[in-house]
Amino acid sequence: xxxxxxxxxxxxxxxxxxxxxxxxxxxxxxxxxxxxxxxxxxxxxxxxxxxxxxxxxxxxxxxxxxxxxxxxxxxxxxxxxxxxxxxxxxxxxxxxxxxxxxxxxxxxxxxxxxxxxxxxxxxxxxxxxxxxxxxxxxxxxxxxxxxxxxxxxxxxxxxxxxxxxxxxxxxxxxxxxxxxxxxxxxxxxxxxxxxxxxxxxxxxxxxxxxxxxxxxxxxxxxxxxxxxxxxxxxxxxxxxxxxxxxx
Amino acid sequence: xxxxxxxxxxxxxxxxxxxxxxxxxxxxxxxxxxxxxxxxxxxxxxxxxxxxxxxxxxxxxxxxxxxxxxxxxxxxxxxxxxxxxxxxxxxxxxxxxxxxxxxxxxxxxxxxxxxxxxxxxxxxxxxxxxxxxxxxxxxxxxxxxxxxxxxxxxxxxxxxxxxxxxxxxxxxxxxxxxxxxxxxxxxxxxxxxxxxxxxxxxxxxxxxxxxxxxxxxxxxxxxxxxxxxxxxxxxxxxxxxxxxxxx
Numbered sequence: 001x002x003x004x005x006x007x008x009x010x011x012x013x014x015x016x017x018x019x020x021x022x023x024x025x026x027x028x029x030x031x032x033x034x035x036x037x038x039x040x041x042x043x044x045x046x047x048x049x050x051x052x053x054x055x056x057x058x059x060x061x062x063x064x065x066x067x068x069x070x071x072x073x074x075x076x077x078x079x080x081x082x083x084x085x086x087x088x089x090x091x092x093x094x095x096x097x098x099x100x101x102x103x104x105x106x107x108x109x110x111x112x113x114x115x116x117x118x119x120x121x122x123x124x125x126x127x128x129x130x131x132x133x134x135x136x137x138x139x140x141x142x143x144x145x146x147x148x149x150x151x152x153x154x155x156x157x158x159x160x161x162x163x164x165x166x167x168x169x170x171x172x173x174x175x176x177x178x179x180x181x182x183x184x185x186x187x188x189x190x191x192x193x194x195x196x197x198x199x200x201x202x203x204x205x206x207x208x209x210x211x212x213x214x215x216x217x218x219x220x221x222x223x224x225x226x227x228x229x230x231x232x233x234x235x236x237x238x239x240x241x242x243x244x245x246x247x
Numbered sequence: 248x249x250x251x252x253x254x255x256x257x258x259x260x261x262x263x264x265x266x267x268x269x270x271x272x273x274x275x276x277x278x279x280x281x282x283x284x285x286x287x288x289x290x291x292x293x294x295x296x297x298x299x300x301x302x303x304x305x306x307x308x309x310x311x312x313x314x315x316x317x318x319x320x321x322x323x324x325x326x327x328x329x330x331x332x333x334x335x336x337x338x339x340x341x342x343x344x345x346x347x348x349x350x351x352x353x354x355x356x357x358x359x360x361x362x363x364x365x366x367x368x369x370x371x372x373x374x375x376x377x378x379x380x381x382x383x384x385x386x387x388x389x390x391x392x393x394x395x396x397x398x399x400x401x402x403x404x405x406x407x408x409x410x411x412x413x414x415x416x417x418x419x420x421x422x423x424x425x426x427x428x429x430x431x432x433x434x435x436x437x438x439x440x441x442x443x444x445x446x447x448x449x450x451x452x453x454x455x456x457x458x459x460x461x462x463x464x465x466x467x468x469x470x471x472x473x474x475x476x477x478x479x480x481x482x483x484x485x486x487x488x489x490x491x492x493x494x
Contacts, residue, residue: 050365074371085366087358102275103371149370 001026002047002157002191007056008213009042016042017053018213024206026061029183029190031200031221033235034210035244040193041082043210044159047191048079060157071104078150078188082162084142086134086149093130096120096149105153119148123178140171144178151182158182160192164199176202197236200224209235211244261453265383268376275377282381285350286448287389290343291396297342298397301334302326302404310413322413323420324427326405331432332492335398337484340443343390344476348451351382352472355455356465364456379456383448390444391437398436435491442487443480450476 002024009017016039024030032040045051047058049070058065060073086095093116100107100115107115117127123144134142143163150158163179164172176199183190183203192204200207201221209217209231216231224232234242306326313319355378358364367374402424409415451472458468 045365048365048369050368070368071371074369077369079366079369081362081366083361085362087363087366098372099370102377105371 001059001061001189003059003062004043004047005057005059007043007046007053007058009039009046009051009053015213017046020056020210020213020215022208022215022218024189024191026189027187028206029192029204030206030208031192031194031204032208032210033194033197033200035235035246036195038210039213040210041161044079044161044191044193047159048077049073075104076156078152078155078158080143080146080150080158080160080163082165084134084146086142086145088134091131091133092120092137092145093117095134095145096152098149099153115152116148119152120145122151122182123148124174140167140174143167143171143175147175147178147182151186154186155188157189157191160190160194160203162193162195163203164194164196172196172199173202179203197224211235216243257457258449258453261456262449264375265379265449268373268380269384271376273376275381278377278381279384282385283389286343286347286382286385287393290346290389290393293346294339294342294393294397295400297338298330298335298401299404301338302330302401302406303408305329305334305401306405306408306413319413320423322409322415323405323423326409327402327424327428328432330401330405331398331428331436333436333484333488335401336394336436336439336443337480339394339397339440340390340447340480340484341477343386343393343443344447344450344480345473347386348447348454348472348476349469351448351451352455352458352469353465355379355452356458356468359456359458360461360464374456379448379452382452383445386444386448387441388444390447391440394436394440394443395433398433431491435487438491439484439487442483446479446483447476450479 002022004020004022007017007020020043032043034040042051046053047060047065049065049067052067060076063073065073087098090098093113094101096116096119097107097112099105100112101109113130117130120127120129125141125144129137129141129145134145137145160179164175167175180203190204194200201224204221207219207221207224208215211231217227217229219227224236227233230243233239234244240246306322309322309325310319313321364374367377406420406424409420410417454468454472454475458464
């Protein structure tokens with residue numbers, strides 16, 4: 001369960017978040033949509049404890065996220081970064097099991113590699129990929145490896161930052177299907193940031209629209225296309241005119 | 248003024264964080280060994296060549312200058328003292344700064360702009376402890392050794408030029424070097440190496456850590472790391488020389 005209470009954040013005199021309130025229930029999947037530079041990724045970084053909000057609080061499974069000690073909540077979270085963020089100097093299996101090799105929960109190299117191969121299979125990649133380096137992988141394979149890293153260790157919450165950005169439609173569909181399958185089989189809570197409306201409907205049950213630092217609309221993803229809300233209408237139809245300031 | 252104060256604050260905070268992480272577990276011994284290999288061992292060839300040619304050129308210059316006062320016999324002593332006190336540490340520091348500060352800043356900077364540093368944190372690994380502490384330790388401890396080796400190679404360069412080009416006999420050259428070179432000359436250079444090593448690693452790590460704006464930002468961070476390291480090495484060298492020899 002994720003609870004965001006009245007979050008404010010300003011960077012260099014520019015208000016990015018202006019009182020964001022959000023609740024993501026246990027086991028549900030929510031997509032956060034909004035214009036580029038609207039503060040969506042900042043919300044994720046606040047959830048991870050990477051950025052400290054100016055005001056407000058965030059709770060993960062009723063535990064307050066602390067910028068000073070993010071470790072208390074990070075052990076419950078898996079994260080898929082926009083650009084995959086794989087470590088270039090490590091082979092795929094060490095990337096996937098990094099937290100079991102270098103972090104607080106230790107596994108032997110042999111066990112870690114076995115666990116990595118099991119997770120590679122979950123995302124549709126075979127064991128041969130385990131010994132490759134990120135530079136040898138395509139964009140879609142990197143995303144799948146990053147997904148394997150996000151789900152290793154059975155986190156209770158998974159955060160996805162633009163999981164299909166830069167991928168072709170076929171790979172986008174593959175990644176979305178994998179995410180849906182993982183969400184259903186692992187019974188996790190997910191929060192996904194995306195611009196892709198078809199992805200929203202494929203991978204999430206609920207949607208929130210963020211604009212000018214505030215949540216403007218919340219609802220079921222199946223209600224999104226028929227919504228009469230002016231913010232939703234402008235966003236999903238890509239209109240220049242409307243309440244969302246696109247300049 | 249505010250920008251400068253802000254940067255001084257950030258550097259101070261960074262240094263404190265390095266020392267706090269230096270004395271608390273976990274210790275990434277494999278990363279430390281890797282850093283010693285890359286910073287210390289791999290700097291030897293370029294440092295050795297620089298010292299060899301500098302020692303040789305120094306012998307030629309001192310001979311040419313000394314001959315104006317019929318003081319050619321001072322060549323061995325001045326080559327040895329000059330290398331041990333000044334040229335060995337300063338040239339060694341500058342060469343290693345160019346090689347190591349740039350590579351550290353580029354590596355960590357790239358990790359920063361591709362979210363790999365954030366990924367480290369989400370995988371329960373402190374980036375300061377995992378990336379910065381090994382590099383600072385390796386540079387601070389290996390530079391004194393590099394400087395001692397560089398001093399020896401520089402003196403060898405002077406010796407080779409002395410006996411082959413300047414008609415010194417081998418025994419006279421060696422006896423003159425041994426009689427004039429004091430232990431304090433050697434140790435002053437080695438102590439300078441400790442400071443220079445710390446400056447090089449700090450400059451590379453700090454600028455990499457605060458890199459932003461993609462490839463351009465990494466380029467700027469790399470340039471800043473080398474410039475800052477070189478300037479601080481030269482300034483620190485003057486301060487230490489005052490402290491060692493004028494007190």
